[in-house]
Amino acid sequence: xxxxxxxxxxxxxxxxxxxxxxxxxxxxxxxxxxxxxxxxxxxxxxxxxxxxxxxxxxxxxxxxxxxxxxxxxxxxxxxxxxxxxxxxxxxxxxxxxxxxxxxxxxxxxxxxxxxxxxxxxxxxxxxxxxxxxxxxxxxxxxxxxxxxxxxxxxxxxxxxxxxxxxxxxxxxxxxxxxxxxxxxxxxxxxxxxxxxxxxxxxxxx
Amino acid sequence: xxxxxxxxxxxxxxxxxxxxxxxxxxxxxxxxxxxxxxxxxxxxxxxxxxxxxxxxxxxxxxxxxxxxxxxxxxxxxxxxxxxxxxxxxxxxxxxxxxxxxxxxxxxxxxxxxxxxxxxxxxxxxxxxxxxxxxxxxxxxxxxxxxxxxxxxxxxxxxxxxxxxxxxxxxxxxxxxxxxxxxxxxxxxxxxxxxxxxxxxxxxxxxxxxxxxxxxxxxxxxxxxxxxxxxxxxxxxxxxxxxxxxxxxxxxxxxxxxxxxxxxxxxxxxxxx
Numbered sequence: 001x002x003x004x005x006x007x008x009x010x011x012x013x014x015x016x017x018x019x020x021x022x023x024x025x026x027x028x029x030x031x032x033x034x035x036x037x038x039x040x041x042x043x044x045x046x047x048x049x050x051x052x053x054x055x056x057x058x059x060x061x062x063x064x065x066x067x068x069x070x071x072x073x074x075x076x077x078x079x080x081x082x083x084x085x086x087x088x089x090x091x092x093x094x095x096x097x098x099x100x101x102x103x104x105x106x107x108x109x110x111x112x113x114x115x116x117x118x119x120x121x122x123x124x125x126x127x128x129x130x131x132x133x134x135x136x137x138x139x140x141x142x143x144x145x146x147x148x149x150x151x152x153x154x155x156x157x158x159x160x161x162x163x164x165x166x167x168x169x170x171x172x173x174x175x176x177x178x179x180x181x182x183x184x185x186x187x188x189x190x191x192x193x194x195x196x197x198x199x200x201x202x203x204x205x
Numbered sequence: 206x207x208x209x210x211x212x213x214x215x216x217x218x219x220x221x222x223x224x225x226x227x228x229x230x231x232x233x234x235x236x237x238x239x240x241x242x243x244x245x246x247x248x249x250x251x252x253x254x255x256x257x258x259x260x261x262x263x264x265x266x267x268x269x270x271x272x273x274x275x276x277x278x279x280x281x282x283x284x285x286x287x288x289x290x291x292x293x294x295x296x297x298x299x300x301x302x303x304x305x306x307x308x309x310x311x312x313x314x315x316x317x318x319x320x321x322x323x324x325x326x327x328x329x330x331x332x333x334x335x336x337x338x339x340x341x342x343x344x345x346x347x348x349x350x351x352x353x354x355x356x357x358x359x360x361x362x363x364x365x366x367x368x369x370x371x372x373x374x375x376x377x378x379x380x381x382x383x384x385x386x387x388x389x390x391x392x393x394x395x396x397x398x399x400x401x402x403x404x405x406x407x408x409x410x411x412x413x414x415x416x417x418x419x420x421x422x423x424x425x426x427x428x429x430x431x432x433x434x435x436x437x438x439x440x441x442x443x444x445x446x447x448x449x450x451x452x453x454x455x456x457x458x459x460x461x462x463x464x465x466x467x468x469x470x471x472x473x474x475x476x477x
Binding site for chain 1: 306310326346443452
Protein backbone atom coordinates (compact mmCIF):
# COMPACT_ATOMS: atom_id res chain seq x y z
CA UNK A 1 0.00 0.00 0.00
CA UNK A 2 1.38 3.35 -1.00
CA UNK A 3 1.67 5.81 1.85
CA UNK A 4 2.57 9.49 1.98
CA UNK A 5 5.47 10.76 4.08
CA UNK A 6 2.97 12.51 6.38
CA UNK A 7 1.06 9.30 7.00
CA UNK A 8 4.30 7.48 7.80
CA UNK A 9 5.36 10.16 10.27
CA UNK A 10 1.98 10.00 12.00
CA UNK A 11 2.23 6.21 12.33
CA UNK A 12 5.78 6.27 13.73
CA UNK A 13 5.02 9.09 16.18
CA UNK A 14 1.76 7.49 17.25
CA UNK A 15 3.38 4.13 17.93
CA UNK A 16 6.25 5.73 19.84
CA UNK A 17 3.90 7.71 22.09
CA UNK A 18 1.74 4.62 22.60
CA UNK A 19 4.80 2.56 23.54
CA UNK A 20 5.91 5.27 25.96
CA UNK A 21 2.53 5.14 27.68
CA UNK A 22 2.75 1.36 28.05
CA UNK A 23 6.47 0.75 28.80
CA UNK A 24 8.66 2.42 31.44
CA UNK A 25 11.87 3.06 29.55
CA UNK A 26 14.09 6.17 29.98
CA UNK A 27 15.18 6.29 26.32
CA UNK A 28 11.62 5.92 25.09
CA UNK A 29 10.53 8.51 27.61
CA UNK A 30 13.17 10.97 26.33
CA UNK A 31 12.14 10.41 22.70
CA UNK A 32 8.44 10.81 23.55
CA UNK A 33 9.27 13.98 25.50
CA UNK A 34 11.16 15.40 22.54
CA UNK A 35 8.28 14.61 20.19
CA UNK A 36 5.80 16.25 22.57
CA UNK A 37 8.00 19.35 22.75
CA UNK A 38 8.08 19.46 18.92
CA UNK A 39 4.30 19.21 18.93
CA UNK A 40 4.05 22.16 21.32
CA UNK A 41 6.43 24.17 19.13
CA UNK A 42 4.40 23.22 16.08
CA UNK A 43 1.21 24.44 17.78
CA UNK A 44 2.92 27.73 18.70
CA UNK A 45 4.18 28.10 15.13
CA UNK A 46 0.68 27.40 13.80
CA UNK A 47 -0.69 30.16 16.05
CA UNK A 48 1.91 32.63 14.75
CA UNK A 49 1.19 31.56 11.17
CA UNK A 50 -2.50 32.15 11.85
CA UNK A 51 -1.80 35.70 13.04
CA UNK A 52 0.37 36.39 9.97
CA UNK A 53 -2.34 34.99 7.68
CA UNK A 54 -4.96 37.20 9.36
CA UNK A 55 -2.71 40.22 8.96
CA UNK A 56 -2.05 39.51 5.26
CA UNK A 57 -5.68 38.76 4.50
CA UNK A 58 -7.21 41.79 6.20
CA UNK A 59 -4.34 44.10 5.28
CA UNK A 60 -4.89 43.04 1.67
CA UNK A 61 -8.62 43.70 1.99
CA UNK A 62 -7.91 47.22 3.21
CA UNK A 63 -5.31 47.98 0.52
CA UNK A 64 -7.39 46.56 -2.31
CA UNK A 65 -10.65 48.07 -0.95
CA UNK A 66 -12.58 44.82 -0.88
CA UNK A 67 -14.69 42.94 1.67
CA UNK A 68 -15.70 44.37 5.03
CA UNK A 69 -13.10 47.13 5.36
CA UNK A 70 -14.41 48.46 8.68
CA UNK A 71 -14.21 44.98 10.17
CA UNK A 72 -10.71 44.50 8.76
CA UNK A 73 -9.57 47.85 10.15
CA UNK A 74 -10.97 47.07 13.63
CA UNK A 75 -9.29 43.66 13.57
CA UNK A 76 -5.92 45.07 12.53
CA UNK A 77 -6.08 47.88 15.11
CA UNK A 78 -6.81 45.33 17.82
CA UNK A 79 -4.06 43.03 16.61
CA UNK A 80 -1.45 45.79 16.43
CA UNK A 81 -2.49 47.24 19.81
CA UNK A 82 -2.05 43.92 21.60
CA UNK A 83 1.25 43.21 19.83
CA UNK A 84 2.58 46.72 20.53
CA UNK A 85 1.72 46.54 24.21
CA UNK A 86 3.14 43.04 24.60
CA UNK A 87 6.32 43.54 22.55
CA UNK A 88 7.31 47.12 23.37
CA UNK A 89 10.62 47.63 25.20
CA UNK A 90 10.35 47.05 28.98
CA UNK A 91 7.07 45.24 28.53
CA UNK A 92 6.35 42.34 30.89
CA UNK A 93 4.93 40.42 27.92
CA UNK A 94 1.75 38.50 28.60
CA UNK A 95 1.84 39.65 32.24
CA UNK A 96 2.09 43.34 31.33
CA UNK A 97 -0.58 45.38 33.20
CA UNK A 98 -1.59 47.24 30.03
CA UNK A 99 -2.11 43.96 28.20
CA UNK A 100 -4.08 42.57 31.11
CA UNK A 101 -6.26 45.70 31.00
CA UNK A 102 -6.93 45.22 27.28
CA UNK A 103 -7.90 41.62 27.93
CA UNK A 104 -10.00 42.33 31.04
CA UNK A 105 -11.72 45.48 29.78
CA UNK A 106 -12.16 44.68 26.10
CA UNK A 107 -11.56 41.12 24.97
CA UNK A 108 -13.35 39.26 27.77
CA UNK A 109 -16.52 41.44 27.77
CA UNK A 110 -16.71 41.29 23.97
CA UNK A 111 -16.31 37.51 24.03
CA UNK A 112 -18.89 37.16 26.79
CA UNK A 113 -21.34 39.34 24.83
CA UNK A 114 -20.91 37.12 21.78
CA UNK A 115 -21.59 34.14 24.03
CA UNK A 116 -24.70 35.87 25.35
CA UNK A 117 -25.97 36.32 21.80
CA UNK A 118 -26.15 32.53 21.57
CA UNK A 119 -29.19 32.74 23.83
CA UNK A 120 -31.07 34.87 21.28
CA UNK A 121 -29.98 32.64 18.38
CA UNK A 122 -31.01 29.56 20.36
CA UNK A 123 -34.51 30.91 20.85
CA UNK A 124 -34.70 31.89 17.20
CA UNK A 125 -33.52 28.42 16.24
CA UNK A 126 -36.21 26.93 18.48
CA UNK A 127 -38.89 28.91 16.68
CA UNK A 128 -37.53 27.87 13.29
CA UNK A 129 -37.34 24.24 14.43
CA UNK A 130 -41.03 24.34 15.33
CA UNK A 131 -41.88 25.46 11.81
CA UNK A 132 -39.60 23.01 10.00
CA UNK A 133 -39.99 19.88 12.12
CA UNK A 134 -42.69 20.45 14.74
CA UNK A 135 -42.83 16.94 16.25
CA UNK A 136 -39.12 16.52 17.04
CA UNK A 137 -38.77 20.19 17.97
CA UNK A 138 -41.70 19.90 20.41
CA UNK A 139 -40.03 16.95 22.14
CA UNK A 140 -36.66 18.73 22.26
CA UNK A 141 -38.11 21.98 23.58
CA UNK A 142 -40.31 20.21 26.15
CA UNK A 143 -37.27 18.44 27.59
CA UNK A 144 -35.29 21.70 27.50
CA UNK A 145 -38.09 23.56 29.29
CA UNK A 146 -38.33 20.78 31.90
CA UNK A 147 -34.57 21.00 32.51
CA UNK A 148 -34.80 24.79 32.89
CA UNK A 149 -37.66 24.41 35.39
CA UNK A 150 -35.93 21.85 37.63
CA UNK A 151 -32.76 23.97 37.69
CA UNK A 152 -34.62 27.09 38.91
CA UNK A 153 -32.81 28.39 42.00
CA UNK A 154 -35.75 29.04 44.30
CA UNK A 155 -36.19 28.32 47.97
CA UNK A 156 -38.82 26.61 50.09
CA UNK A 157 -40.45 23.22 49.61
CA UNK A 158 -40.79 23.70 45.86
CA UNK A 159 -37.08 24.50 45.58
CA UNK A 160 -36.15 21.39 47.57
CA UNK A 161 -38.36 19.24 45.35
CA UNK A 162 -36.84 20.75 42.21
CA UNK A 163 -33.37 20.15 43.69
CA UNK A 164 -34.15 16.46 44.21
CA UNK A 165 -35.46 16.11 40.67
CA UNK A 166 -32.47 17.94 39.15
CA UNK A 167 -30.06 15.74 41.14
CA UNK A 168 -31.85 12.62 39.93
CA UNK A 169 -31.78 13.92 36.33
CA UNK A 170 -28.05 14.68 36.53
CA UNK A 171 -27.12 11.41 38.21
CA UNK A 172 -29.51 9.25 36.20
CA UNK A 173 -30.52 9.90 32.61
CA UNK A 174 -28.10 12.75 31.85
CA UNK A 175 -25.11 10.87 33.30
CA UNK A 176 -26.08 7.74 31.38
CA UNK A 177 -26.31 9.63 28.09
CA UNK A 178 -23.00 11.42 28.69
CA UNK A 179 -21.14 8.25 29.63
CA UNK A 180 -22.63 6.40 26.69
CA UNK A 181 -21.46 9.17 24.41
CA UNK A 182 -17.99 9.23 25.96
CA UNK A 183 -17.57 5.46 25.71
CA UNK A 184 -18.91 5.45 22.16
CA UNK A 185 -16.61 8.27 21.08
CA UNK A 186 -13.62 6.61 22.76
CA UNK A 187 -14.31 3.27 21.01
CA UNK A 188 -14.81 4.96 17.65
CA UNK A 189 -11.61 7.00 18.09
CA UNK A 190 -9.64 3.88 19.12
CA UNK A 191 -10.91 1.89 16.16
CA UNK A 192 -10.17 4.72 13.72
CA UNK A 193 -6.69 5.24 15.19
CA UNK A 194 -5.92 1.50 15.07
CA UNK A 195 -7.11 1.22 11.46
CA UNK A 196 -4.94 4.19 10.55
CA UNK A 197 -1.88 2.94 12.44
CA UNK A 198 -2.06 -0.53 10.98
CA UNK A 199 -2.75 0.67 7.47
CA UNK A 200 -6.22 -0.87 7.26
CA UNK A 201 -7.75 2.48 6.42
CA UNK A 202 -6.87 3.76 2.98
CA UNK A 203 -5.33 7.18 3.51
CA UNK A 204 -2.84 9.48 1.87
CA UNK A 205 -2.73 11.92 4.79
CA UNK B 206 -49.17 47.20 9.04
CA UNK B 207 -46.76 44.52 7.92
CA UNK B 208 -43.76 46.83 8.39
CA UNK B 209 -44.88 47.48 11.94
CA UNK B 210 -45.14 43.75 12.59
CA UNK B 211 -41.63 43.15 11.23
CA UNK B 212 -40.28 46.03 13.33
CA UNK B 213 -42.04 44.66 16.43
CA UNK B 214 -40.53 41.22 15.87
CA UNK B 215 -37.07 42.72 15.49
CA UNK B 216 -37.42 44.78 18.63
CA UNK B 217 -38.95 41.93 20.64
CA UNK B 218 -35.61 40.53 21.96
CA UNK B 219 -34.48 43.99 23.08
CA UNK B 220 -37.84 44.63 24.72
CA UNK B 221 -37.61 41.27 26.46
CA UNK B 222 -34.15 42.03 27.83
CA UNK B 223 -35.24 45.50 29.02
CA UNK B 224 -38.32 44.00 30.65
CA UNK B 225 -36.19 41.44 32.45
CA UNK B 226 -33.74 44.11 33.59
CA UNK B 227 -36.61 46.22 34.93
CA UNK B 228 -38.09 43.22 36.74
CA UNK B 229 -34.70 42.43 38.22
CA UNK B 230 -34.22 46.02 39.41
CA UNK B 231 -37.61 45.80 41.11
CA UNK B 232 -35.98 43.07 43.21
CA UNK B 233 -38.35 40.15 43.33
CA UNK B 234 -36.08 38.37 45.83
CA UNK B 235 -37.34 34.90 44.93
CA UNK B 236 -34.04 33.40 43.78
CA UNK B 237 -31.74 31.62 46.21
CA UNK B 238 -28.97 29.13 45.65
CA UNK B 239 -28.92 27.71 49.16
CA UNK B 240 -32.21 25.93 48.63
CA UNK B 241 -33.00 23.05 50.95
CA UNK B 242 -31.10 19.90 50.17
CA UNK B 243 -28.21 21.56 48.33
CA UNK B 244 -25.09 19.51 48.84
CA UNK B 245 -22.33 21.65 50.36
CA UNK B 246 -19.96 18.69 50.72
CA UNK B 247 -17.94 19.23 47.48
CA UNK B 248 -17.22 22.88 48.30
CA UNK B 249 -16.38 22.13 51.92
CA UNK B 250 -14.10 19.27 50.86
CA UNK B 251 -12.11 21.49 48.50
CA UNK B 252 -11.78 24.25 51.11
CA UNK B 253 -10.73 21.65 53.72
CA UNK B 254 -8.08 20.28 51.35
CA UNK B 255 -6.70 23.80 50.86
CA UNK B 256 -6.75 24.36 54.64
CA UNK B 257 -4.85 21.12 55.18
CA UNK B 258 -1.93 22.21 52.98
CA UNK B 259 1.19 23.15 54.93
CA UNK B 260 2.33 26.82 54.84
CA UNK B 261 4.33 27.53 51.70
CA UNK B 262 2.87 24.59 49.78
CA UNK B 263 2.92 24.95 45.99
CA UNK B 264 -0.49 25.16 44.32
CA UNK B 265 -1.09 25.42 40.60
CA UNK B 266 -4.30 26.98 39.33
CA UNK B 267 -4.85 25.78 35.77
CA UNK B 268 -7.16 28.43 34.38
CA UNK B 269 -9.03 27.05 31.37
CA UNK B 270 -12.71 28.02 31.50
CA UNK B 271 -14.61 29.16 28.43
CA UNK B 272 -16.33 32.47 27.96
CA UNK B 273 -19.87 31.12 27.60
CA UNK B 274 -19.94 29.22 30.90
CA UNK B 275 -17.41 31.12 32.98
CA UNK B 276 -20.07 33.32 34.60
CA UNK B 277 -21.42 30.22 36.31
CA UNK B 278 -18.16 29.41 38.11
CA UNK B 279 -16.57 32.86 38.33
CA UNK B 280 -17.40 33.39 42.05
CA UNK B 281 -15.76 30.07 42.95
CA UNK B 282 -12.70 30.81 40.80
CA UNK B 283 -12.26 34.16 42.52
CA UNK B 284 -12.88 32.66 45.96
CA UNK B 285 -10.23 30.00 45.32
CA UNK B 286 -7.64 32.52 44.14
CA UNK B 287 -8.29 34.76 47.14
CA UNK B 288 -8.27 31.82 49.58
CA UNK B 289 -5.02 30.44 48.20
CA UNK B 290 -3.17 33.74 48.15
CA UNK B 291 -4.54 34.67 51.58
CA UNK B 292 -3.48 31.38 53.13
CA UNK B 293 0.24 31.97 52.67
CA UNK B 294 0.53 29.34 49.94
CA UNK B 295 2.83 29.69 46.94
CA UNK B 296 0.51 29.94 43.98
CA UNK B 297 1.17 29.75 40.25
CA UNK B 298 -1.35 30.19 37.46
CA UNK B 299 -1.13 28.76 33.94
CA UNK B 300 -3.48 28.28 30.99
CA UNK B 301 -3.49 25.67 28.26
CA UNK B 302 -6.13 27.35 26.09
CA UNK B 303 -6.11 30.90 24.63
CA UNK B 304 -9.58 31.60 26.03
CA UNK B 305 -8.49 30.42 29.46
CA UNK B 306 -5.44 32.65 29.24
CA UNK B 307 -7.61 35.68 28.47
CA UNK B 308 -9.91 34.97 31.41
CA UNK B 309 -6.98 34.17 33.69
CA UNK B 310 -5.25 37.43 32.78
CA UNK B 311 -8.49 39.29 33.54
CA UNK B 312 -8.72 37.65 36.96
CA UNK B 313 -5.08 38.40 37.73
CA UNK B 314 -5.67 42.04 36.75
CA UNK B 315 -8.44 42.39 39.35
CA UNK B 316 -6.74 40.38 42.08
CA UNK B 317 -5.79 42.78 44.87
CA UNK B 318 -3.46 40.83 47.13
CA UNK B 319 0.05 41.34 48.39
CA UNK B 320 1.34 37.95 47.26
CA UNK B 321 0.31 37.80 43.60
CA UNK B 322 0.47 34.37 41.98
CA UNK B 323 3.34 33.52 39.67
CA UNK B 324 1.98 33.96 36.14
CA UNK B 325 3.21 31.04 34.02
CA UNK B 326 1.19 32.35 31.07
CA UNK B 327 -0.21 30.41 28.15
CA UNK B 328 1.25 27.02 27.30
CA UNK B 329 0.44 26.14 23.69
CA UNK B 330 -0.24 22.72 22.24
CA UNK B 331 -3.45 21.78 24.06
CA UNK B 332 -3.08 18.29 25.55
CA UNK B 333 0.47 18.02 24.18
CA UNK B 334 1.27 21.17 26.15
CA UNK B 335 -0.20 19.51 29.22
CA UNK B 336 2.03 16.46 28.73
CA UNK B 337 5.01 18.74 28.19
CA UNK B 338 4.20 20.65 31.41
CA UNK B 339 4.59 17.45 33.42
CA UNK B 340 8.32 17.61 32.65
CA UNK B 341 8.73 21.38 32.72
CA UNK B 342 6.31 24.24 33.25
CA UNK B 343 8.56 27.12 34.32
CA UNK B 344 9.94 29.26 31.52
CA UNK B 345 13.52 30.46 31.63
CA UNK B 346 12.36 34.04 32.21
CA UNK B 347 10.27 33.17 35.26
CA UNK B 348 11.88 34.48 38.44
CA UNK B 349 11.06 34.71 42.11
CA UNK B 350 10.63 32.37 45.05
CA UNK B 351 7.69 30.46 43.54
CA UNK B 352 9.59 29.82 40.29
CA UNK B 353 12.64 28.74 42.28
CA UNK B 354 10.54 26.37 44.40
CA UNK B 355 9.06 24.76 41.28
CA UNK B 356 12.54 24.35 39.78
CA UNK B 357 13.75 22.83 43.05
CA UNK B 358 10.91 20.32 42.80
CA UNK B 359 11.97 19.21 39.34
CA UNK B 360 10.46 22.03 37.28
CA UNK B 361 7.35 20.10 36.27
CA UNK B 362 3.84 19.52 37.57
CA UNK B 363 5.07 16.97 40.13
CA UNK B 364 6.60 19.89 42.06
CA UNK B 365 3.13 21.05 43.11
CA UNK B 366 1.19 19.87 46.14
CA UNK B 367 -2.19 20.52 44.56
CA UNK B 368 -3.54 21.40 41.12
CA UNK B 369 -6.89 23.16 40.90
CA UNK B 370 -8.24 23.00 37.37
CA UNK B 371 -10.82 25.63 36.51
CA UNK B 372 -12.44 24.09 33.46
CA UNK B 373 -15.27 24.60 31.03
CA UNK B 374 -13.48 24.42 27.69
CA UNK B 375 -11.75 21.59 25.84
CA UNK B 376 -8.89 21.39 28.33
CA UNK B 377 -10.23 20.66 31.78
CA UNK B 378 -10.19 18.16 34.64
CA UNK B 379 -10.81 15.27 32.22
CA UNK B 380 -7.69 16.15 30.20
CA UNK B 381 -5.74 16.39 33.44
CA UNK B 382 -6.89 12.97 34.61
CA UNK B 383 -6.07 11.47 31.22
CA UNK B 384 -2.75 13.19 30.54
CA UNK B 385 -1.26 14.27 33.87
CA UNK B 386 -2.39 11.69 36.40
CA UNK B 387 -0.61 8.72 34.75
CA UNK B 388 2.61 10.80 34.58
CA UNK B 389 2.39 12.53 37.99
CA UNK B 390 0.26 10.18 40.13
CA UNK B 391 1.12 11.90 43.42
CA UNK B 392 -0.36 15.23 42.36
CA UNK B 393 -3.93 15.66 43.68
CA UNK B 394 -6.19 17.21 41.02
CA UNK B 395 -9.27 19.22 41.97
CA UNK B 396 -11.76 20.68 39.52
CA UNK B 397 -14.11 23.65 39.38
CA UNK B 398 -16.40 23.34 36.38
CA UNK B 399 -19.84 24.40 35.11
CA UNK B 400 -22.74 21.98 35.69
CA UNK B 401 -22.65 20.79 32.09
CA UNK B 402 -19.35 18.97 32.72
CA UNK B 403 -20.42 17.24 35.91
CA UNK B 404 -21.89 14.06 34.36
CA UNK B 405 -18.64 13.26 32.56
CA UNK B 406 -16.49 14.02 35.63
CA UNK B 407 -18.47 12.23 38.35
CA UNK B 408 -16.93 8.82 37.49
CA UNK B 409 -13.41 10.29 37.86
CA UNK B 410 -14.39 11.70 41.24
CA UNK B 411 -15.90 8.41 42.36
CA UNK B 412 -12.76 6.52 41.33
CA UNK B 413 -10.50 8.94 43.20
CA UNK B 414 -8.70 10.14 40.08
CA UNK B 415 -10.13 13.57 40.80
CA UNK B 416 -9.51 14.59 44.40
CA UNK B 417 -12.34 17.14 44.59
CA UNK B 418 -14.96 18.50 42.23
CA UNK B 419 -17.03 21.66 42.55
CA UNK B 420 -19.56 21.65 39.71
CA UNK B 421 -22.51 23.89 38.97
CA UNK B 422 -24.01 27.02 40.52
CA UNK B 423 -25.29 25.29 43.67
CA UNK B 424 -21.82 24.03 44.60
CA UNK B 425 -20.30 27.39 43.65
CA UNK B 426 -22.75 29.19 45.94
CA UNK B 427 -21.98 26.74 48.74
CA UNK B 428 -18.29 27.53 48.27
CA UNK B 429 -18.70 31.30 48.27
CA UNK B 430 -21.20 31.45 51.15
CA UNK B 431 -23.81 34.19 51.73
CA UNK B 432 -23.32 36.86 49.09
CA UNK B 433 -25.66 39.62 47.92
CA UNK B 434 -24.33 39.56 44.37
CA UNK B 435 -25.01 35.83 44.13
CA UNK B 436 -28.55 36.30 45.41
CA UNK B 437 -29.15 38.94 42.74
CA UNK B 438 -27.79 36.51 40.19
CA UNK B 439 -30.21 33.85 41.41
CA UNK B 440 -33.03 36.32 40.78
CA UNK B 441 -31.67 36.97 37.30
CA UNK B 442 -31.50 33.23 36.59
CA UNK B 443 -35.08 32.68 37.75
CA UNK B 444 -36.39 35.57 35.64
CA UNK B 445 -34.29 34.61 32.61
CA UNK B 446 -35.38 30.98 32.87
CA UNK B 447 -39.05 31.88 33.11
CA UNK B 448 -38.68 34.24 30.13
CA UNK B 449 -36.97 31.45 28.19
CA UNK B 450 -39.84 29.07 28.89
CA UNK B 451 -42.31 31.77 27.83
CA UNK B 452 -40.46 32.32 24.55
CA UNK B 453 -40.23 28.56 23.97
CA UNK B 454 -43.98 28.26 24.51
CA UNK B 455 -44.62 31.13 22.12
CA UNK B 456 -42.28 29.51 19.59
CA UNK B 457 -44.35 26.37 19.85
CA UNK B 458 -47.68 28.13 19.56
CA UNK B 459 -46.69 30.64 16.87
CA UNK B 460 -47.01 28.28 13.86
CA UNK B 461 -50.52 27.30 15.01
CA UNK B 462 -51.49 30.93 15.49
CA UNK B 463 -49.97 31.89 12.13
CA UNK B 464 -51.99 29.19 10.38
CA UNK B 465 -55.19 30.82 11.59
CA UNK B 466 -54.35 34.12 9.99
CA UNK B 467 -56.67 35.17 7.16
CA UNK B 468 -55.62 34.02 3.71
CA UNK B 469 -55.10 37.64 2.59
CA UNK B 470 -52.31 38.05 5.14
CA UNK B 471 -50.47 35.02 3.74
CA UNK B 472 -50.93 36.36 0.23
CA UNK B 473 -49.49 39.73 1.26
CA UNK B 474 -46.51 38.00 2.87
CA UNK B 475 -45.88 35.87 -0.23
CA UNK B 476 -46.06 38.91 -2.45
CA UNK B 477 -43.58 40.76 -0.22
